[in-house]
Amino acid sequence: MKPEFENIPLVxxxxxxxxxxxGHYAFIDYREMGHQIALVHTEAEPELAxxxxxxxxxxxxxxYIEDNQKKLLPFCPYVFAYIKKHPEWKRIVDERFEGYNQL
Structure with a gap:
C-alpha cells in the first residue's frame, strides 16, 4: 500500500x-457469517480513482480478517484479483471457497 494510506484507519x-x-471514501461491502467474512463489492469514489x-x-x-482469525470468501472480483496478484494472502482464504484453486 502506498505510504500516504498507512495511517488512515479502517472503519x-x-x-x-x-x-x-x-472527505472521500473507498469501501468494501461485506457479509459476516460466523468465522467467515465474504467480501462482495469494492468501490472508491470517483475522486479517488x-x-x-x-x-x-x-x-x-x-x-483485519487475519488479525481476527476469520476466513475470507473473496466474491468481489477486485479482491479476488488482488489476492491473485499478492498470493501470500491466500493463507486467509477459506479452502472451501469455490474459486480457491484459481487463486
Whole structure:
C-alpha cells in the first residue's frame, strides 16, 4: 500500500469496511457469517480513482480478517484479483471457497 494510506484507519460499519481520504471514501461491502467474512463489492469514489485507495482498503481489510482469525470468501472480483496478484494472502482464504484453486 502506498505510504500516504498507512495511517488512515479502517472503519468497520454494519455492512462495509471503509477508509476516508480527504472527505472521500473507498469501501468494501461485506457479509459476516460466523468465522467467515465474504467480501462482495469494492468501490472508491470517483475522486479517488487511480490513487491506490481501493487497494489500500483491500489490504487493510485483509489484515483485519487475519488479525481476527476469520476466513475470507473473496466474491468481489477486485479482491479476488488482488489476492491473485499478492498470493501470500491466500493463507486467509477459506479452502472451501469455490474459486480457491484459481487463486
Amino acid at each position: 468497520k460499519t454494519g455492512k462495509r469496511f471503509e477508509i476516508e481520504v480527504n 487511480g490513487t491506490g485507495a481501493a487497494a489500500a482498503v483491500v489490504e487493510k481489510t485483509l489484515h
